[in-house]
Amino acid sequence: MSFFETMSLLNRRQVFKTAGGMIAALNLPRVAFADGEPAGEPHYFMHIYISQGMDSTSLFDARPLGFTQAGKIHNYFGVEPTEWVGANGHKTLVRSTTDILKPYKDDFSVINGVVMNTAFDGHDQNALTMVSGNPFGGKWFLPELAGGKTPLDYLLFGNFFYSGALTNASLGLVSSTYGISSLVKALGNRNTNGASEDAIIGRGLMAASNQGGGAGLFSSGAAKMSAGLEGSKGLIKLMKQVQPAVGGPSAENDTKTMIEFLKRGLTTQLFYAPLFDFNVDSHAETDAKKIPENYPKITQMIADVFKTLKSTEFSPGKSFLDVTTVVVSSEFTRTMRQSEKPIDNTGTDHNPLGNSVLVGGKGVKKGCVFGATDLDVLTNNEFSGVAPYHSSLDSGLVKMMGKPIDFATGLPLVGGVNEYDPAKFLSFSNIANTFMDMFNLPPESRWEMGRNLPKAQSLPFLRG
Amino acid sequence: MRRKQKFFKALLIASFVAAGASSCQTSRKNKGSTTKSVGVPVGQFRGYQRINALIKSRMIEPGEQSRGFDLSGRFLGSYDLALLMGSFTDASGKQSYVNGDPNVVSMTLWDTALTGFAGMMSGYCVDAPSSYGLNVRGVQAIKSACTAWPNGVTDAQLHELWSWVMSFDAPESAESDWKAAILDPASPIRQLPAKDGVAAVMRTIFMNPWFLLES
Secondary structure, three states, X not given: OOHHHHHHHOOHHHHHHXXXXXXXHHHHHHHHHHHOOOOOOOOEEEEEEEOOOOOHHHOOOOOOHHHHHOOOOOOOOOOOOEEEEOOOOOEEEEOHHHHHHHHHHHHEEEEEEEEOOOOOOOHHHHHHHHHHOOOOOOOOHHHHHHOOOOOXXXXXXXXXXXXXXXXXXXXXXXXXXXXXXXXXXXXXXXXOOOHHHHHHHHHHHHHHHHHHHHOOHHHHHHHHHHHHHHHHHHHHHHHOOXXXXXXXXXXXXXXXXXXXXXXXXXXXXXXXXXXXXXXXXXXXXXXXXXXXXXXXHHHHHHHHHHHHHHHOEEEOXXXXXXXEEEEEEEOOEEOOOOOOOOHHHOOOOEXXXXXXXXXXXXXXXXXXXXXXXXXXXXXXXXXXXXXXXXXXXXXXXXXXXXXXXXXXXXXXXXXXXXXXXXXXEOEHHHHHHHHHHHOOOOHHHOOEOOOOXXXXXXXXXXXX | OHHHHHHHHHHHHHHHHHHHHHHHOOOOOOOXXXXXXXXXXXXXXXXXXXXXXXXXXXXXXXXXOOOOOOHHHHHOOOHHHXXXXXXXXXXXXXXXXXXXXXXXXHHHHHXXXXXXXXXXHHHHHHOOOOOOOEOHHHHHHHHHHHHHOOOOOOHHHHHHHHHHHHOOOOOHHHHHHXXXXXXXXXXXXXXXXXXXXXXXHHHHHHOOHHHHEOO
16 A cells, blocks of 8 residues: 555544654645545535524424414414424424425425523523534534544634634634635735745744744644644645635525535535524514514525535536535524513514424435424413423423424424433434434544533434 | 943843843743733734734834734635634633634635735835835835845845844844845745745745744
8 A cells, every 4th residue: 555545544633643743744734635535425514504593483393373362472474384294294383484495395304392402592602502512612513523534624604603612613714605715816826936935934933843842832833833834735725726606695606615615625514604684683573573574585595505505416416415414503493472572562582492403415314304392282372281391491481392202213202201301302412413423423522411411312213 | 441331232232131031031920821911822823813913013104004904804805714813702702712723724824814915015126015005114124125136135134124024022043044044045035036035035034933923
């Protein structure tokens, strides 16, 4: 086996670990980077994030009009929701906002009743729980899925305000179609005189990295600069090949540009966080009332991503959707109403107890409906059958909460659970751990069910 | 008289030593600490905001300083990327410094931005001033180096370029080593035309760890 073949079998971190010295580290990454993804079909991952907390009752987890007449939940649509029946026979009520996604019904599954957090209801804590399993930040699971095999651990496209709190968010790019176009242009315009300049820069870095015997933190920083600069040659070479989509920002153009990064072997992990021209965080009743008008923009965006992935050929007979696992989520859903406001003039607050998540693409069972939320039965205009654990977490009964589920089938359990036990409820940790299974991450990577609790179990029913 | 001269000479040397100690070495007070008061650990990037501020205060004409100087926006095309170059963030309601460890991505971004800046500065060699007005000291230093490039360029001219950017941040040995590399007659950099040569000189200063890293 040749040296280059050996190197292509090592991932980037192994290369650094086995390099054993700075000089070796200077030269090895370039080999791995230039070669891109090793042989075999790649597995890509795309997380679509709708920021500010999207109301699942206005999408895939609606309630009948009678609930509004009973003063339990806003309904600015003014009509009954319709049924969405999964291929597994499980149903949910949906709003007309989901009509746009019907052509892609067989490309994804709906998971309702996902508990994000029972202790915190802030945007940042739930967004960080969603990406790292820790409300205060930690290791982002998406770069971990990359496994250090590509120059970039991820491409973050759009705006994820909380990435700064993630400990492993550095080896990726944060940008937009416009930003990528500008960067590719800047890289193309780079006018350096190669080896002669680099030799002088390298001389300064070498002197600094040897200062004080090379043991100090400044010396270590200089050595990292050297390694980074050497590795950047491979990254720049690949980045220059990227052809950003032409035209203004749109989900279609953004997806096309992101696919370029996959095609060039720059990364396998995409995080897409588009911004919308309306306020998703609809505390104000004026914002809540515009949901029927505004949410189709969200579902159109999701549909455009699916359409673009599906219509872009990966290999003969295969599209990029066939090789990409897709998850769509917000940090939490929203309350059914604000207690102090009349039902026809209410906004919505944060509800981390019963979120909706969409999953599709490679390795996922598609076309199904899993999980469910409670507060779904009315008797004499009052909720009936409310579990004791719900009242303890939401005494005002304004937050729909995930029901306990059968982890073999993904279907909700009926009764029998009186206390909140995270092992019996579906959480984002279960979903993230399932993705980690798909990407063969080591067991220690899996998220816990909560602080100092055992690891959350994966979801076999989600695999397909 | 001679004793008096000796005394002043000794005083001068002592004051230079003291100045050097205060700018280049860890103070006794901070000994053992790995973090400066600004919150950036030693050995990590000084950070995007700080480098921008340094460039502005040292190199930009005072009248132009009120205009936002933004390396990332100007030379990378997107301010988003600044987060990856060592940056302060207030995610989760607490201020923290992130992405300060040099790596492949951050070095690509720093090098590309500063290469662009260096290239723009060398426009003064051919009377094509930048859209950001460099200060008089810098313009003179660049023009002087351009005129003398390559064979007439002197140690003093290089010192002026170095100290314009670096101020007192680096030890003398780093400057001497850098000047020796530039002045080496065998250095291929000296084969470049003046505009490219001066751009290369500026890039090699910017990419010196004493400029980019917290020491």
